[in-house]
């Protein structure tokens with residue numbers, strides 16, 4: 469029996485970066501709406517959005533090679549890179565707006581300038597990187613990118629990676645100083661502080677168990693208060709399912725037609741974390757390599773300087789792996805429970821198609837520390853086992869759905885699934901992830917509140933001046949926006965390598 473029944477305008481499920489962003493946008497657009505948040509953990513930003521659970525890359529396609537594919541004619545397709553970069557510019561603009569309005573403070577606690585680099589070895593990879601550099605560096609969004617295949621230059625850029633390197637294979641890198649490291653955990657906590665200060669009711673240790681349509685078209689959300697053990701019923705006109713990996717099971721509970729024929733494929737992650745301050749100090753960049761053959765795009769190895777708890781850190785990974793859990797704090801039964809009569813064929817088709825991926829992930833889980841060290845030594849030839857420890861990262865649940873490419877196709881992107889009447893929306897998938905949170909939450913608003921978008925547009929443009937405009941096609945506007953966001957977010961200064 470419920471002991472509590474309440475009505476509200478908006479319910480946000482989950483206290484990660486996505487709900488935080490949607491809540492913050494709505495607070496600016498319609499401050500009078502009542503918003504409630506239910507989070508099953510004790511604090512915000514504890515799952516994938518936590519700083520130790522993701523790689524903290526402000527994904528802007530500055531260094532990630534999987535966003536620029538080589539076409540059959542040998543040219544490089546940069547359209548995806550432009551799209552991702554533009555989406556990150558949207559995030560930076562909204563964060564700058566919040567800082568300028570003093571709705572969040574101390575941006576240096578969540579974002580820092582950090583060079584983004586791509587590093588490759590071997591002749592064909594070097595040729596690819598050079599072509600990629602030439603294709604990107606003509607575009608205003610990628611201005612300032614440098615390329616070098618000169619070992620002396622590379623030694624200057626990445627001493628830790630070049631020291632002790634004996635291979636005679638050609639090696640090359642690109643470097644761009646406008647990259648960032650983002651502490652999405654810190655940002656999520658700041659946004660939730662802001663929401664709480666602005667009359668948003670945030671209920672921690674409240675687990676959502678069910679979501680049902682009511683006779684008037686609203687949604688009734690059944691929530692377990694984990695401290696008292698009592699069940700509560702909250703109704704709302706709009707529900708956003710921002711449960712991260714836990715979104716799919718909640719979406720399935722709504723029963724909307726759009727929730728059918730979708731499955732989830734969980735991929736776990738591990739990072740190696742450096743414990744030696746002398747080694748940490750010798751590196752100052754995010755250096756992305758090329759994914760191994762058969763590896764999923766999200767397991768591209770990278771060596772990253774990070775800024776966590778006010779300290780510089782050095783992380784390598786992520787090593788992908790298989791775990792049936794949908795959340796790091798989830799259950800081993802998550803995957804099996806997500807198989808329903810309507811998605812079993814989709815899931816089975818994916819199982820057959822993705823045998824190689826499953827095999828790869830299982831092999832990754834079975835890697836010994838020594839094998840992981842071998843992969844690390846491809847980046848840091850002199851790496852010592854005693855300087856590194858393992859931390860478990862977050863879970864990424866990739867979407868499986870039927871597409872033009874066939875039944876049971878694994879998707880590596882982020883997807884907003886919403887009811888046709890816009891009364892409920894869920895965010896599935898995790899890539900490019902938190903970096904594009906603002907763009908994706910604007911998509912939620914456009915899909916779910918089409919009747920309000922026109923009236924909201926002036927405010928959205930005030931917050932995000934590039935809304936609806938291609939920055940890549942408007943170099944002057946990009947220059948202005950980049951200058952002002954960099955100033956507001958404190959991204960203009962460079963930090964030297966301390967080698």
Ligand SMILES: Cc1cc2nc3c(=O)[nH]c(=O)nc-3n(C[C@H](O)[C@H](O)[C@H](O)COP(=O)(O)OP(=O)(O)OC[C@H]3O[C@@H](n4cnc5c(N)ncnc54)[C@H](O)[C@@H]3O)c2cc1C
Pocket residue numbers: 481482483484485486487506507508509512513514515516517518521522523524525526527652674675676677710711712713714715718736737738786795861862863864895897898899900901902903904
């Ligand atoms: C290894 C790894 C590396 C990554 N690297 C990057 C990167 O470098 N850059 C980048 O931009 N993105 C990266 N990502 C992706 C990024 O972390 C995610 O896209 C983002 O954090 C997702 O935010 P979210 O709010 O959707 O989910 P989460 O942060 O996972 O939040 C979901 C919340 O919902 C809660 N919840 C779930 N079910 C329920 C329920 N039934 N009731 C109540 N609460 C519930 C959970 O407890 C959790 O707090 C990475 C992810 C991983 C795992």
